[in-house]
Amino acid sequence: MKENHYDNPEFFEKYSQMNRSTQGLQGAGEWQTLEKLLPAFEDKTVLDLGCGYGWHCIYAAEHGAKAVVGVDLSEKMLAVARSKTHFANVRYEQNSIEEADFPENTFDVVLSSLAFHYVENFAAVAKNVHRYLKPGGEFIFSVEHPIFTAYGTQDWYYDETGKILHFPVDNYFYEGQRTANFLGEDITKFHKTLTTYLDGLLTNGFQIERLVEPMPPEDMLTVPGMQDEMRRPMMLIVKAVNQ
Numbered sequence: 001m002k003e004n005h006y007d008n009p010e011f012f013e014k015y016s017q018m019n020r021s022t023q024g025l026q027g028a029g030e031w032q033t034l035e036k037l038l039p040a041f042e043d044k045t046v047l048d049l050g051c052g053y054g055w056h057c058i059y060a061a062e063h064g065a066k067a068v069v070g071v072d073l074s075e076k077m078l079a080v081a082r083s084k085t086h087f088a089n090v091r092y093e094q095n096s097i098e099e100a101d102f103p104e105n106t107f108d109v110v111l112s113s114l115a116f117h118y119v120e121n122f123a124a125v126a127k128n129v130h131r132y133l134k135p136g137g138e139f140i141f142s143v144e145h146p147i148f149t150a151y152g153t154q155d156w157y158y159d160e161t162g163k164i165l166h167f168p169v170d171n172y173f174y175e176g177q178r179t180a181n182f183l184g185e186d187i188t189k190f191h192k193t194l195t196t197y198l199d200g201l202l203t204n205g206f207q208i209e210r211l212v213e214p215m216p217p218e219d220m221l222t223v224p225g226m227q228d229e230m231r232r233p234m235m236l237i238v239k240a241v242n243q
């Protein structure tokens with residue numbers, strides 16, 4: 001199985017202190033935007049790729065989903081997900097997004113929140129999701145924005161007093177592995193262009209319904225660092241329909 005930084009004890013500990021870990025969906029800056037794009041879950045079969053603590057799986061179950069599967073590589077993330085989930089119709093599977101496999105036409109909805117920037121080949125993911133989504137099924141995902149992943153370090157440039165100058169964007173068309181500093185650790189991510197995400201959907205049987213670059217919500221602008229999120233996009237959210 002692939003290596004996963006989320007099972008590194010130091011990184012896992014730092015991740016567990018983030019707002020999105022302690023407060024759940026309400027602590028995630030993009031949630032207010034993402035929630036508006038989600039379909040009605042009543043009686044739906046749902047898959048969450050890179051489910052982490054399982055917040056989105058729990059949300060789907062709370063909103064009437066018939067069956068939910070959460071896939072994640074990390075044993076530690078899944079242990080938290082299992083401890084937080086009190087729905088018998090939610091099951092978790094330790095597997096990679098790349099290797100997870102389901103029969104054709106299994107799901108009504110496939111979700112993924114902030115996991116595809118850990119995957120090198122998005123077209124392969126789109127092809128798989130197309131196969132195991134039912135016709136007319138919905139694919140909604142958030143991912144780190146190509147502007148955010150292009151240079152690699154994912155840190156600002158600062159002046160000598162420590163004031164932010166700007167955010168570096170470089171090597172945009174050179175897709176592939178990057179080493180980002182996330183929570184003080186070196187983390188491997190995979191930069192992909194906007195074309196790769198959007199064309200990967202369009203050439204693998206999807207119609208794009210919505211595209212959003214979420215901004216921090218007004219009521220979170222007082223959270224330290226959040227105001228700076230107005231300076232460049234950090235995420236991309238896409239809603240696509242399986243044709």
Ligand SMILES: C[S@@+](CC[C@H](N)C(=O)[O-])C[C@H]1O[C@@H](n2cnc3c(N)ncnc32)[C@H](O)[C@@H]1O
Pocket residue numbers: 002004006020049050051052053054055071072073074077095096097098112113114115118119
């Ligand atoms: C930023 S967290 C997001 C977790 C959750 N989706 C959320 O929004 O709260 C990224 C998750 O993706 C998982 N992950 C990273 N690479 C993966 C891969 N190749 N296959 C499956 N899961 C992966 C990590 O273990 C981690 O739980």
